[in-house]
Structure formats: C-alpha cells, structure tokens
Amino acid sequence: MHGIELVELARLAETYGDGGVRIGTDQNFIVSGVPEERLDDLLAEPLMQTYSPFPGPFERGVVACTGSEFCRFAVVETKERAVKWARTLDAQLSSPDDGGKDREDAGVIRMHFSGCSASCAQPQIADIGFRGDIAHVGEHIEEAVDIGLGGSLGPDAAFIDWVVGALPVDRVPDALLRVVTRYSEERRPGEPFRLWARRTDVDDLQSTLAGVAEAVTS
Amino acid sequence: MKRYRIREQMNGITEPPGKVWFWELEAGVIHADRCIQCGTCVAVCPSNSIGVNEVTDLPELVKMCTGCSLCWDFCPRGGLRYEALWPPSTAIADEDAEVQPEQVRSDSSDTYWKISGGPPAEGLGAVVDSYAVRAGAEIDDAQDGGAVSALLIGLLAAGEIDGALVSRPSADPDEQWKGIATIATTPGEVKAASGSFYNQTMALAELDLTRYDLPPKPRIAVVGTPCEVQGLRAMQARRWPTGAHRVDAVVLTIALMCTKNFDYEALTLRELRDKRGVDLDRVSKMDVIRGRMIVEYRDGELAVDEPVKDFHGAALKGCDECADFLGRSADISVGSVGSMNGWTSVIIRTERGRLAFQAARAKLDVRGLDDPAALLRLDALDKKIAGRTLQRKLDPDAPLFIDFDEHVRAYEGSDRQPVFIRH
Numbered sequence: 001m002h003g004i005e006l007v008e009l010a011r012l013a014e015t016y017g018d019g020g021v022r023i024g025t026d027q028n029f030i031v032s033g034v035p036e037e038r039l040d041d042l043l044a045e046p047l048m049q050t051y052s053p054f055p056g057p058f059e060r061g062v063v064a065c066t067g068s069e070f071c072r073f074a075v076v077e078t079k080e081r082a083v084k085w086a087r088t089l090d091a092q093l094s095s096p097d098d099g100g101k102d103r104e105d106a107g108v109i110r111m112h113f114s115g116c117s118a119s120c121a122q123p124q125i126a127d128i129g130f131r132g133d134i135a136h137v138g139e140h141i142e143e144a145v146d147i148g149l150g151g152s153l154g155p156d157a158a159f160i161d162w163v164v165g166a167l168p169v170d171r172v173p174d175a176l177l178r179v180v181t182r183y184s185e186e187r188r189p190g191e192p193f194r195l196w197a198r199r200t201d202v203d204d205l206q207s208t209l210a211g212v213a214e215a216v217t218s
Numbered sequence: 219m220k221r222y223r224i225r226e227q228m229n230g231i232t233e234p235p236g237k238v239w240f241w242e243l244e245a246g247v248i249h250a251d252r253c254i255q256c257g258t259c260v261a262v263c264p265s266n267s268i269g270v271n272e273v274t275d276l277p278e279l280v281k282m283c284t285g286c287s288l289c290w291d292f293c294p295r296g297g298l299r300y301e302a303l304w305p306p307s308t309a310i311a312d313e314d315a316e317v318q319p320e321q322v323r324s325d326s327s328d329t330y331w332k333i334s335g336g337p338p339a340e341g342l343g344a345v346v347d348s349y350a351v352r353a354g355a356e357i358d359d360a361q362d363g364g365a366v367s368a369l370l371i372g373l374l375a376a377g378e379i380d381g382a383l384v385s386r387p388s389a390d391p392d393e394q395w396k397g398i399a400t401i402a403t404t405p406g407e408v409k410a411a412s413g414s415f416y417n418q419t420m421a422l423a424e425l426d427l428t429r430y431d432l433p434p435k436p437r438i439a440v441v442g443t444p445c446e447v448q449g450l451r452a453m454q455a456r457r458w459p460t461g462a463h464r465v466d467a468v469v470l471t472i473a474l475m476c477t478k479n480f481d482y483e484a485l486t487l488r489e490l491r492d493k494r495g496v497d498l499d500r501v502s503k504m505d506v507i508r509g510r511m512i513v514e515y516r517d518g519e520l521a522v523d524e525p526v527k528d529f530h531g532a533a534l535k536g537c538d539e540c541a542d543f544l545g546r547s548a549d550i551s552v553g554s555v556g557s558m559n560g561w562t563s564v565i566i567r568t569e570r571g572r573l574a575f576q577a578a579r580a581k582l583d584v585r586g587l588d589d590p591a592a593l594l595r596l597d598a599l600d601k602k603i604a605g606r607t608l609q610r611k612l613d614p615d616a617p618l619f620i621d622f623d624e625h626v627r628a629y630e631g632s633d634r635q636p637v638f639i640r641h
Binding site for chain 1: 231232233236239283284286291458619
C-alpha cells in the first residue's frame with residue numbers, strides 16, 4: 001500500500017467506523033467498529049475494490065518485507081511484485097469452469113517474500129517462500145528469487161525446503177502458475193498446498209518451477 | 219542449549235543448488251590464500267556487509283550476509299573471468315603490407331561494452347596512443363617519470379576530476395612504507411602520495427566517499443593495479459544498486475602495470491627490515507625495475523639491489539594467476555618497462571583516456587615509447603606464470619561469470635583449492 005492509500009483508509013475508518021485501523025501479522029488491515037447498516041457503503045468505496053475484504057487465497061496470505069525500495073539489505077523489490085504475483089495466481093485459481101470452488105477450497109495459500117536471506121517476511125513458514133537473489137543471465141545480472149515450498153505454522157508446522165535458486169523474477173509468474181496448476185490437478189480432497197508440496201518429490205517440484213530440468217544457479 | 223533449538227532447526231533447511239554466500243568467497247579465495255586485496259568484494263556488496271580486517275588486511279564479514287553472490291561474482295580471483303573484460307587488441311601494423319589493418323578502437327568506455335571480440339590476449343591490448351612520459355616539473359619521490367602524479371595534478375587543475383584514488387604512506391609509525399588507500403583532492407595530496415608502495419591496499423573499499431569533502435556528483439580517477447581496474451570495470455559495466463561505494467563516480471582508470479604485489483609484513487618488515495637490516499626511517503624510494511628490487515635511502519645510498527625473485531616468497535600467491543600485467547581493462551596503463559630510466563611508459567587505451575591525457579598534456583614531457591617489445595616480453599612471461607598457476611583455461615571468449623561449483627571442480631586437488639572452515 002502506498003501512503004496516499006493509507007490516508008484514504010484513515011478517512012474510511014473515520015467516515016464509516018470508529019476511527020480505528022489495525023494491521024494483522026499477515027499484513028492485512030482491519031477497519032474496526034463499522035455498523036452493519038454502513039457496511040454496503042464502505043464496500044462500495046473505490047479503495048475496497050483494490051483491497052477487497054474477500055481476497056483470493058493468495059492475496060489473503062501474501063506477506064512481503066519492505067524490499068529494496070527502503071532496505072539496503074534487500075537484493076530485490078518485493079512488495080509490488082508479491083501483490084502482483086498473488087493476484088495473478090488468484091485469477092488462475094478462480095476459473096469460471098468450477099464456479100470458484102478451487103478458490104474456496106484452497107483457503108489461504110501463504111506466499112512470503114523476503115528481499116534477502118533475512119527472515120523479515122518469514123519465508124520459511126510460508127506455503128511458498130521467496131528470498132531475493134541475483135541470477136546470471138548471459139553476461140548480465142538480474143533480480144532473482146530463491147523459491148521454497150511447503151512451510152507452515154500450526155499443528156503440522158514445518159520449515160520450507162528451498163527448491164529452486166536464483167530464478168530470474170520475470171520467470172517467476174509462469175513458474176508459480178505451473179506449480180499451482182499441478183497442485184490443483186493433484187491435490188487430494190481438502191489437501192492444503194503445503195501438504196501437497198511436502199509429499200511431492202523435490203526434484204519433481206524443481207523441474208516444474210524451472211519449466212524444464214535446467215540448471216539455474218546464482 | 220534448548221533456546222537455540224529453533225536456530226539449529228532453521229540451519230538445517232535445505233538450500234537451493236548453487237546458492238553462494240560470502241563463505242564461498244572465503245573458502246575459494248581468502249582461506250585458499252588467493253586474495254589479492256583489491257577491495258572489489260567490499261565495494262560490490264549492496265548491504266555494506268564486508269569490511270577489512272585491521273590485522274590481516276583481508277576482507278571479512280562485518281554484518282549479515284544476504285547470500286546475493288555478488289562478492290563471489292565480481293572477485294577477480296573468484297567468479298569474475300577477468301580476461302573476458304579485455305577489449306579487443308589493436309592489430310599490430312605490418313609495415314610491408316599494402317593495406318594496413320584497421321585500427322581497432324576500444325569501446326570499453328561504454329557501460330555495456332562487448333567484452334571480448336578480437337584476439338585480446340595478443341599484443342599490448344587496445345592501444346589508442348603510446349608514449350614515454352615524464353613530469354614537466356620534477357615531483358619529489360615520484361616513481362620513474364612522475365607521469366601519473368603530473369597527470370592527476372593536471373586533471374585536477376583542469377577541473378576534469380575532483381579527486382583521485384591513490385596510495386599514500388601510512389601515518390602509523392608501526393607501518394612504515396605501507397601504502398594506504400586514499401582519495402587525493404588537491405595537488406599537495408597527490409604529491410604526498412607519489413611513488414609506489416609494494417602492498418595492496420583493498421583500494422576499492424575506499425570508494426565509500428562519504429568521509430571526503432567532494433561535490434554531490436564527484437568525478438574520481440582511480441590509479442590501481444590491473445586487478446583493481448578489472449573489478450572496477452566489471453562493476454561499472456554490470457551496474458547494480460550498490461551500497462555506499464561509488465563506482466559510478468569513477469571517470470578514469472589508470473592501471474599500474476604489475477606482475478605481482480606483496481604482503482606488507484612479509485616484504486617490508488620481514489624481508490627488508492628484519493632480514494636485510496633496512497632502516498625504514500631513511501628510505502626515500504622502493505622500486506622494482508628490470509627484475510630487481512631497489513631500495514634507496516634519502517642520502518642516495520642503495521640499501522637493497524637484489525633480483526626481485528629473492529622476494530617472491532613475500533608476494534601474494536593470488537597474483538601469480540593474473541595474466542594482465544598490461545592492465546588491459548584500463549583507460550590508461552602506465553609502468554617503467556619499455557622506457558628509459560626517468561620516463562614512464564604510457565599506453566592510452568580508450569577515448570576517455572586520450573581526452574584525459576590531452577587535458578593534462580601541458581604538465582608532461584612526451585615522446586615516443588622506447589621499447590614496446592620489452593612490454594611484450596614481460597607480458598609473455600606473466601602469461602606463462604599465469605598459465606601454470608591458474609587452474610582453469612585462460613579464455614577471453616568464455617562467459618564472464620564462473621559459478622562457484624565450477625571453480626571448485628577446477629581447483630580441487632591443487633595447492634589453491636578451496637578451504638572450508640566451519641564457522
């Protein structure tokens with residue numbers, strides 16, 4: 001979110017609620033004290049179209065550190081990309097064929113994006129974790145991410161395994177679409193993403209993310 | 219130690235293949251005793267996480283490593299295939315031929331110059347002009363012709379640069395004749411830095427210009443060894459948001475022709491002071507010329523005049539692997555070989571170098587190079603040594619970056635193999 005949007009959010013909180021805005025650990029905001037009768041008007045506001053109270057499973061769970069925009073440790077830009085990737089994947093899951101059933105079933109699929117190897121966005125406990133890196137592309141260097149899969153908190157808590165290293169960022173959306181498509185096709189009834197990722201062979205996941213079984217090194 | 223359990227668990231996370239951290243640079247270069255102390259790793263680190271150890275003068279991690287791999291990628295003894303930076307050589311004219319070959323101009327001033335192309339390993343490299351040069355007015359304690367000092371003073375006077383990265387003598391009484399990297403911003407500071415110091419200074423680390431009083435968009439000339447120029451040119455060409463180090467401010471690179479450099483303690487303290495009884499307080503000049511180490515006292519007495527071979531044990535091991543005696547990546551290369559005593563050989567390699575030389579020409583005496591063949595002979599010897607010690611093929615046409623795994627495969631089993639020390 002940009003500053004101007006936060007100002008608008010504050011206006012909405014004062015106009016429709018009790019003036020309070022809370023921020024969740026998963027980087028979602030909560031407008032408190034909105035009476036039932038004012039809800040429809042609030043939901044009709046333009047900001048609510050950008051930041052829907054009914055996000056898809058990816059947008060709901062996306063978390064990013066501040067990234068290279070403000071942090072010297074970060075190797076790559078994170079926030080804009082994280083949201084863009086989440087929305088791309090949500091659009092993929094809400095295919096008109098199933099009336100959005102997959103989207104509902106999936107619940108939340110957490111994507112956590114740290115701009116470097118530090119844990120500010122806690123990528124180790126995400127279904128899909130990203131960590132900023134650098135890739136060699138021909139004679140040049142480009143922004144890239146390491147991608148890990150299968151982490152979570154809760155009763156079946158586990159850290160992710162880093163599956164692919166230094167994938168150039170412009171290749172990430174397609175890589176994610178491939179892995180999410182596989183998940184949609186192979187998941188058992190009610191099976192969350194993290195459990196599917198854990199039971200799938202790492203080499204197999206690596207091939208899916210890389211597109212082919214090509215070597216990608218930092 | 220129950221409270222560390224989570225850290226241990228997280229350390230056990232599977233890493234992706236090919237992930238490179240500072241520790242790979244440590245293993246492949248620093249602990250393998252191959253570091254040439256150019257300072258590229260310090261300058262390239264986006265998070266300013268690499269510093270210089272005060273005791274060893276070697277790079278060390280001072281903050282968190284983010285695993286971006288840049289320190290490995292740009293290290294001339296690590297992931298940087300330094301010879302791939304060489305622009306095409308200027309063809310040597312055949313006087314008997316009816317049609318003279320077209321002069322190949324280096325385009326290495328361009329941000330994204332194509333890296334190799336001609337036969338870069340032959341001849342003197344890219345040559346726009348070559349001269350023997352000395353300072354128009356004598357500069358005290360200057361090396362050979364004092365050409366570099368005069369050139370820098372001329373550029374400062376002409377307003378072409380705001381400062382120059384050079385070596386000055388250390389002010390520490392325990393570090394006599396130790397060169398320290400500094401940005402000279404006045405003619406007086408340039409003069410104070412004249413003459414050579416035979417130790418590496420982690421020079422590129424000094425490109426953190428915040429401690430100097432410079433204009434907002436400073437223009438800096440860098441005078442350094444060929445390896446320092448290699449690291450710098452690679453960083454300029456493959457620009458990445460950097461930390462505090464202003465490689466973007468460098469507008470001119472001057473390479474000091476170099477076959478090897480030395481460890482300060484091993485050469486100056488152990489070999490000269492302790493073994494040969496050299497009184498460092500009285501020394502006015504150190505020089506390596508025509509294969510001999512010459513140390514002179516201020517009263518003109520020769521303190522040392524010995525084959526430089528006798529001092530090779532004090533040389534940096536990593537220098538042997540460099541085949542770039544001529545400083546092919548620089549805008550201007552300078553050295554004593556190829557010119558008479560009292561003159562400096564100057565090879566101008568780029569348009570940028572030519573313009574800089576022109577701007578300072580009024581401060582210089584200039585004539586033709588005396589003996590270019592001497593430069594070629596020493597270059598051939600330098601390459602021969604590099605051919606023996608470099609554990610990979612010298613190949614200017616190969617990719618610029620070398621993966622760490624590829625390096626390990628090439629160096630495994632040699633006396634330069636990576637040394638992994640568990641932290």
